[in-house]
Amino acid sequence: MPMITEALTQALSHHLAGRLDEAKALYTLVLDADPEQPDALHFLGVLAGQVGEVAGGLALIGRALALRPEAADIHANRANLLRSAGRSPQAEDAYRVALALQPDFAEAWTDLAGVCRARGETDQAIVALERGLAANPDLAVAAERLSALLHERGRLLVDTGRFLPAIDPLARAAALAPADADIAFLLGNALFAVGLREEAIQAYRRAAALTPDFVSAGFNLGVALGRTGRLEEAADVLTRTARIDPSQVELLDTLVLSLVATGRVGEAADWAGRTLAAKDAATVANAPALPAMPPAPRGSRERRRDVLAYGLWGADEAMIRGAIGNARLAPTVHPGWTCRVYHDATVPAGALAALAEAGAELVALDTGTAALPGPYWRFLAADDPTVRRFLCRDCDSPLTMKERAAVKAWMASGHPFHIMRDDILQTELIPPGLWGGLAGLLPDLRPLAERFARAEGAHQEHRFLRRFVWPLIRGRALIHDGVHPGQGRPFPDGPFLEQVGAKLRPA
Known part of the structure; x- marks a missing residue:
């Protein structure tokens, strides 16, 4: 027995290190000595699945389960092989047997979530991943997959205008993946849309800090700051963001508005000129196919x-x-x-x-x-x-x-x-x-x-x-x-005090 235990220990060490041939040889040696050794049957079955011999692996694991039916880990590995063979319903049943035997089996919950997700049951996948994290809060793969599912759900809700129900999944995703700038950005969008401006600002700040060249996050942060009366900071944030990508015309328009609102007229005039140049460049680059203009107006005589x-x-x-x-x-x-x-x-x-x-x-x-x-x-x-x-x-x-x-x-x-x-x-x-x-x-x-x-x-x-x-x-x-440098010629000279295009004053 000590020799078998020692051989199994060495085999598992080889197995975990990826030395599959050495592991297989030792598992086989153990089974030659004891054909009903459940651990050797189990691990050799897992190894068989890893090298593509799924049917043989299932047979070995089946023998192991016959000897040790209460072993949750063996049921879970059988489920893994069934899943790799495309037999998802049987795999789900096997995962659930493993979890019935060991309800705190975090890895099995995580793998079950993958089966649920594959068949389109995102709600069940999220529940399974939450159970897995509750069992083992340090299981990184569960946290990563759960944050990805919640991120996906939150994005869909935001994209379809359902901002309030998007907040909870995005907030949970942000807690699980605090270094993900896109999750923070989407959470900011949802919070801003429902009127939670201060919370939105915090989310946008986090997104912009995580990814300093995240133009959309900087833009939305500037807008949110402006909506809460922090006009100077809004102008500063928008200016920094516009310098990152001066081709974003909506950003540039908003920046000009913020600079005028804070009395920074010289800066506003400069950026307004850049805005016109950016719009010209973008419009010319994406112009639709239109008929050429004739050399003279059609039907000039009439x-x-x-x-x-x-x-x-x-x-x-x-x-x-x-x-x-x-x-x-x-x-x-x-x-x-x-x-x-x-x-x-x-x-x-x-x-x-x-x-x-x-x-x-x-x-x-x-x-x-x-x-x-x-x-x-x-x-x-x-x-x-x-x-x-x-x-x-x-x-x-x-x-x-x-x-x-x-x-x-x-x-x-x-x-x-x-x-x-x-x-x-x-x-x-x-x-x-x-x-x-x-x-x-x-x-x-x-x-x-x-x-x-x-x-x-x-x-x-x-x-x-x-x-x-x-x-x-x-x-x-x-x-x-007369106001945007390089964008046209001055108006004709004259004693003109009026502004062309000025809006009518209230009666």
């Missing part, structure tokens, strides 16, 4: 009208007051131009009457069937076969003499299109209410805008212009820009 185009819907007081005011100003600021207002039935009848009395041309749109949301309506002037020149404007931005001078300079320049930017925060390549051009050069915008709005939303007209119009007109537009 195009005789110059149109100031507005879109108006609803009963918003500032929008209505601004539209009426602009209709009255138009003959003075842009003599010879028609003030056209695209509208729907949601505009009060009294407002429409006042617009008509002020000289506006009213174009009614049937929004019950139209696929084009209101913010895009003014772009329809570019499709009108009777229009020579068009200017797209915002109802709530009063026309100014500074604008008049800029438009006159454009018409004299020979450029087919015109863009204006007169505020640091105007970081769009084409501000939707401050552009215009010769009609008949662009492809019909309505079908493009309808498809875009269905996919992206009603209030994404700035992104529509960036994607579909900017690639066609960049290099063919006169850009008046």
Whole structure:
């Protein structure tokens, strides 16, 4: 017996060290001396499975179990071989026998979780892994697999907008894997979405500390800090993050806002210029295939009208007051131009009457069937076969003499299109209410805008212009820009105090 014990000890040492041939020889030697030695049968069966002899391994382990049916570890290893043979139902039964014999068998719980996960039973897998960790909190493989499952579950919940139920699995995953930046980031997103801003900030800080170049974590941390009134820190965090990746345009837009909010106007102007350059680079690199513009407007002979185009819907007081005011100003600021207002039935009848009395041309749109949301309506002037020149404007931005001078300079320049930017925060390549051009050069915008709005939303007209119009007109537009270095030419000189595109002040 001492010789058998010694031989088994040596065999197991070889086995654990990966010296399988030496281990097999000693196990076989033991069985030659005692064919019913259960440990030798067990371990030789495990070894057989390791070298691909699963059937032989199962037979050996079956003999071991016949001699020692109460041995949980032998049942668990039989389950491992059954699982490797693709016999998952039998493997699960064997794991459960092992666990019935030894409820604190952490490794068996962990392996059972793998079977449950493979058949799509994630809940059961999570329960099994929790049982395994309860039995042995130091079992690293159980902690790793549990954190991965909870991470996966939390991501799915966040991605589908179910933020509250995502918090518990992500918090548990973060406790199990405190060095995982993505888990901390997702937890921050869930916490922020349900209004737990301080907790979200802590999670974002952890993600950013773990992975200093994690741009999304830095961006969201900056946003969260801003939402909690820590504007200076938000601006600093966003600045650091933008330096890591200055191509992220949403990050850059938010940074410019934060710098303006903290009075850091010089920095804001610099970053706003970089924002425009980044948007230009990204837009050109990803431009859709669009037809080339013709050398001259289509149907030039029929195009005789110059149109100031507005879109108006609803009963918003500032929008209505601004539209009426602009209709009255138009003959003075842009003599010879028609003030056209695209509208729907949601505009009060009294407002429409006042617009008509002020000289506006009213174009009614049937929004019950139209696929084009209101913010895009003014772009329809570019499709009108009777229009020579068009200017797209915002109802709530009063026309100014500074604008008049800029438009006159454009018409004299020979450029087919015109863009204006007169505020640091105007970081769009084409501000939707401050552009215009010769009609008949662009492809019909309505079908493009309808498809875009269905996919992206009603209030994404700035992104529509960036994607579909900017690639066609960049290099063919006169850009008046007095605030972003290198992004256009200054506005014409004059005694102008107004800001082009400024919003109407409250009544």
